[in-house]
Amino acid sequence: MLKKIAIVCLLACSQFVFAQKKPAPGPAYKNAKLTINQRIADLLHRMTLEEKAGQLNQLNGGVFTGPAVNDANQQAKVQMVRESKVGSFLNVTGVKETRNIQKVAVEETRLGIPILFAFDVIHGYKTIFPIPLAEACSWDLPQIEKNASVAAREAAAAGLHWTFAPMCDISNDPRWGRVMEGAGEDTWYGEKVAAARVKGLQGDLDDANHVLACVKHYAAYGLSEAGREYGNVDVSRSALWNKYLPPYKAAVDAGAATVMNSFNLVDGVPATANKYLVDDVLKKKWNFKGLVVSDWGSFGEIVTHGYAEDGKDATRKALEAGSMMDMESKLIIQYLPQLVKEGKLTMKQVDEAVSRVLYYKFKLGLFEDPYRFSDEARESASLFTTANRTEALKAARSSMVLLKNDANALPLKKQLGKIALIGHYAKSKEDMFDFWIANGKADEAVSVLEGLQSKFGASKITFAEGYNADATTNEKLISDAVSAASGADAIVVVIGLSGKLSGEERSLANLNIAEGQVQVLKALQKTGKPVIALINSGRPLVLTQVKDLTNAILQCWILGTETGNAVADVLAGDYNPSGKTVMSFPYAVGQIPVYYNHINTGRPTPEKRDGPFTSRYRDIPNAPLYPFGFGLSYTTFEYANLNCGKTVTKQTQLPVSITVKNTGAYDGEEVVQLYIRDMTASIVRPVKELKGFRKIFLKAGETKTVDFVLTPKDLSFFDGEGNVKLETGKFKVFVGGDSKNTVEASFELK
Structure with a gap:
């Protein structure tokens, strides 16, 4: 009997010792096995x-x-x-x-x-x-x-x-x-x-x-x-x-x-x-x-x-x-x-x-x-890697928008002799960057000058400042620019705005190209050689003057670390530009705001601007200089055979198709854009609304049929309290390479 009692006591003592060694449970919010909501509830209770x-x-x-x-x-x-x-x-x-x-x-x-x-x-x-x-x-x-x-x-x-x-x-x-x-x-x-x-x-x-x-x-x-x-x-x-x-x-x-x-x-x-x-x-x-x-x-x-x-x-x-x-x-x-x-x-x-x-x-x-x-x-191991820079280069190349290219001034021919590169921003890495560059460093970026020297060879590039950091110029700077251009076969001029003027608390009332830069362009135009303008800016600028003084305009924006390499690839034709504007470029500052998806007035201005008492400016066009969705390529595209059904219901979808042909000499990408217009609605709808796009690649001479589907959601809109409205009536559908140049058809929602 005493032996049994001893054994029981021994067991009890060992269990007590074990219990003493077992750690006390921690607070529930530190228990990863519980749900997040359970852990939050526990922590809130303790706070x-x-x-x-x-x-x-x-x-x-x-x-x-x-x-x-x-x-x-x-x-x-x-x-x-x-x-x-x-x-x-x-x-x-x-x-x-x-x-x-x-x-x-x-x-x-x-x-x-x-x-x-x-x-x-x-x-x-x-x-x-x-x-x-x-x-x-x-x-x-x-x-x-x-x-x-x-x-x-x-x-x-x-x-x-x-x-x-x-x-x-x-x-x-x-x-x-x-x-x-x-x-x-x-x-x-x-x-x-x-x-x-x-x-x-x-x-x-x-x-x-x-x-x-x-x-x-x-x-x-x-x-x-x-x-x-x-x-x-x-x-x-x-x-x-x-x-x-x-x-x-x-x-x-x-x-x-x-x-x-x-x-x-x-x-x-x-x-x-x-x-x-x-x-x-x-x-x-x-x-x-x-x-x-x-x-x-x-x-x-x-x-x-x-x-x-x-x-x-x-x-x-x-x-x-x-x-x-x-x-x-x-x-x-x-x-x-x-x-x-x-x-x-x-x-x-x-x-x-x-x-x-x-x-x-x-x-x-x-x-x-x-x-x-x-x-x-x-x-x-993760910052500024070769792989990351490769993605930045891809992004920079595809972000540029070719706004003008008369007589195929671009791409520059590889066998070209000298290239005159003009402009303070072509060399200044500090002006390449905007307000929001996180922990990036300007001196780690590739300038336009460095990019062109690497692509075409340093001996082929003659550089001149053209204008000062504040975009002013003087006779000597202009003379040096003209001198650099005199021995060149093509002139590339980097103008626009310093990146320092983009970002928070960088509002500007004047979006015209600085007078100093315009003076440089005028002097270079007189040389009779092709003038290619690269626009450095964090916003659309008024390029009306620039358009008349240049053979080509490439909107480069602010492209980041790989700026110079990306620009060089596009200028050399190693990358065919495919970017399209996502903001309209104003014809003049007084026209702002100007945008494609506006509401029709009761007195819209006819295309020929010959109607009396219409909603118009007397001194400039109503339309922007470059519309939403606009962008050229080194090749050309032709749109034909727009097909869509004549009727659709609130429960069905409407197929839309169009044929696109690459009619130029270069392979290239095109952004095929689809817009609609609701002709009559309880809340007046815009003259055009983007409802689809396809970015396609076409070899020179190739033709593709591009298909879209318009859903009931695409045809609907909101009332003033956010309730969805889907109303029967007539619609137009437009497909093209930008918001202005489109092929159109009609259908009815029943």
């Missing part, structure tokens, strides 16, 4: 109100190492991290910087909640791609997605989790500096590009090679009055739903994790505090489950607009409208706890916002490995 406010606070970080270690302002930010008062930083880049501040967040705070690092990766992180407006001119959605994926991979390797792209603003106004970030003036095409960019940037977030995408600027920011940054917007609900909202919706449908408020008013209410936009439309109608972040300081600007009394009132109104994270105004961290304690905000409202921040920290795997995006070896 103080002040810690929740911290998760909604995003600060401009900067540098925390080196001399910054002793900087009082930077040390104050580190202390805020220790006190759990920061949920996200922007402008902290590189593995070393992000790892150091992440270490503070996860090892020196009560709950160890990791930081999200965000940065403006607009068209590349280290390898710089063409600006988005140029990239859109490629009409190559797979390449656009690929470009975004390369940028995301580099950004993720450099410790980043989040980028503030893509910009989905539709704009008709090239005075606005930020048109460079968008996809142009067309809504339907803007939807396709927005979705492609989201997919490329964000992927599925499981491989640590993608980053959170951010749809901006929500909403209608591209309609800023007079093209002025941060300007007022006054837009009808019909225009809002039919023209401006669809690209944001397409990006949300593509899975974008975050949406950024715009700076402007909509219906007299700042977008950041606009319940209709954020709560009614984005969250309820579109079922957006992601995070809404303010633009820089836009919480505080609610006061400046005159919509809130002070910062406390602004914070309440922004959160009540559905906005969540406060970028840099520091109002949430100051006022949110007080607003909840006073009953002016509910804990439910706060928890919903915080849960969306936490969701993406869990989704990115940061609770399991806070340093998942902070691998120095990976960073070193």
